[in-house]
Amino acid sequence: MSTYERIDIAALELDELESALERLGHPRFHARQAFQWIHRRGVTEFAQMTDLSRDLRRRLEAEFEIQTPQVIRRDVSSDGTTKFLLELADGKQIESVFIPDTPAQTFCISTQVGCAMRCAFCLTGRMGIDRNLTAGEIAGQVRVLARELRMLDTRFNIVLMGMGEPLHNYESTMQALRILADDHGLSVNPRRVTLSTVGVLPALERLATEPVMPNLAISLHSTTEEQRDLLVPINRKYGLKELLDACRRFPVKRRERITFEYVMLKGVNDSPDDARRLVRLLHGIRGKVNLLPLNEAANIPFERPSDETVNRFAKIVADHGVTVSVRKSRGRDIRAACGQLITETARTQTPGRRLAMLMQQGV
Numbered sequence: 349m350s351t352y353e354r355i356d357i358a359a360l361e362l363d364e365l366e367s368a369l370e371r372l373g374h375p376r377f378h379a380r381q382a383f384q385w386i387h388r389r390g391v392t393e394f395a396q397m398t399d400l401s402r403d404l405r406r407r408l409e410a411e412f413e414i415q416t417p418q419v420i421r422r423d424v425s426s427d428g429t430t431k432f433l434l435e436l437a438d439g440k441q442i443e444s445v446f447i448p449d450t451p452a453q454t455f456c457i458s459t460q461v462g463c464a465m466r467c468a469f470c471l472t473g474r475m476g477i478d479r480n481l482t483a484g485e486i487a488g489q490v491r492v493l494a495r496e497l498r499m500l501d502t503r504f505n506i507v508l509m510g511m512g513e514p515l516h517n518y519e520s521t522m523q524a525l526r527i528l529a530d531d532h533g534l535s536v537n538p539r540r541v542t543l544s545t546v547g548v549l550p551a552l553e554r555l556a557t558e559p560v561m562p563n564l565a566i567s568l569h570s571t572t573e574e575q576r577d578l579l580v581p582i583n584r585k586y587g588l589k590e591l592l593d594a595c596r597r598f599p600v601k602r603r604e605r606i607t608f609e610y611v612m613l614k615g616v617n618d619s620p621d622d623a624r625r626l627v628r629l630l631h632g633i634r635g636k637v638n639l640l641p642l643n644e645a646a647n648i649p650f651e652r653p654s655d656e657t658v659n660r661f662a663k664i665v666a667d668h669g670v671t672v673s674v675r676k677s678r679g680r681d682i683r684a685a686c687g688q689l690i691t692e693t694a695r696t697q698t699p700g701r702r703l704a705m706l707m708q709q710g711v
């Protein structure tokens with residue numbers, strides 16, 4: 349039987365694994381043991397599951413595989429941010445980032461290979477979409493990074509802010525969050541997870557009905573329909589007004605807020621008028637603003653505003669009583685900052701293109 353015909357056991361939620369084992373004629377509790385080995389202890393082979401009988405391990409081996417993203421490369425920034433290039437079972441590559449001390453420890457993970465949203469200032473968007481990640485591949489990034497960094501027993505936060513649009517891959521993203529939240533796995537409380545989205549409205553409405561929900565961050569970036577149409581093209585389908593109405597209805601828990609991310613582009617959306625319009629738009633929403641001064645890159649036709657401009661904008665927002673923060677960008681020297689994650693799959697990567705990419709990155 350080839351690898352691809354076996355089920356990826358790491359992509360199953362605990363109750364799915366229990367049913368699967370039952371069907372094979374094994375007691376359900378063995379599912380908990382296997383789940384713990386994979387998700388809590390990060391093992392990659394059935395042979396390492398030493399409290400399971402030899403016979404069961406053999407049966408599992410025949411039915412399942414444990415897909416584990418492979419670390420191809422690891423870059424450490426001068427600020428401690430670490431970017432991992434991971435290879436998936438089919439040879440596709442993604443990037444995941446560890447950001448230390450913010451003040452928490454944070455993993456920034458991907459939900460798709462590439463991204464279909466094509467936001468005007470985002471390098472990942474330039475790649476276009478290759479495919480969705482499976483729940484196993486999404487949760488697997490956390491498992492692999494935590495294992496590599498010896499953090500399997502440490503508390504950490506997760507932000508779905510790597511490559512891809514999580515609400516464009518809804519099922520797998522939510523399934524991954526359930527796997528990560530399971531007490532028999534890494535037990536990551538959804539309150540420590542933030543899902544960032546451009547606002548794919550039908551999926552956002554669905555998220556509002558989920559029993560367990562991550563924190564929500566909305567990539568707003570603009571205060572007018574016309575401008576957002578250009579910067580965040582999905583706005584042409586799901587406009588600013590509808591998006592903000594959906595946010596107004598979103599069940600935000602007590603003492604919590606929706607984060608509105610606002611990338612700052614010099615001379616484009618960084619004026620005092622923009623700041624005042626932003627405040628007006630957020631009226632009646634339990635929200636806070638996170639300003640993201642642009643991380644510049646070759647090919648990105650925008651510039652980063654000065655610190656003075658950013659601070660002036662932030663002060664106007666704060667003076668109107670809206671909580672505002674400025675995102676300190678991390679890992680810029682290794683191209684690990686927001687919107688800078690980009691990979692080519694092994695298959696399309698010829699030496700010439702690889703070199704061109706490295707030169708473009710200034711390596």
Ligand code: SAH
Pocket residue numbers: 467469470471508509510512513514544545546565566567609611640641642643644648686687688
């Ligand atoms: N697809 C999701 C998550 C991706 S990235 C989303 O769009 O929300 C997380 C944030 O980084 C988004 O707000 C995104 O718009 C922003 N971003 C993208 N490119 C950037 C850049 N060059 N500089 C600063 N922020 C950027």
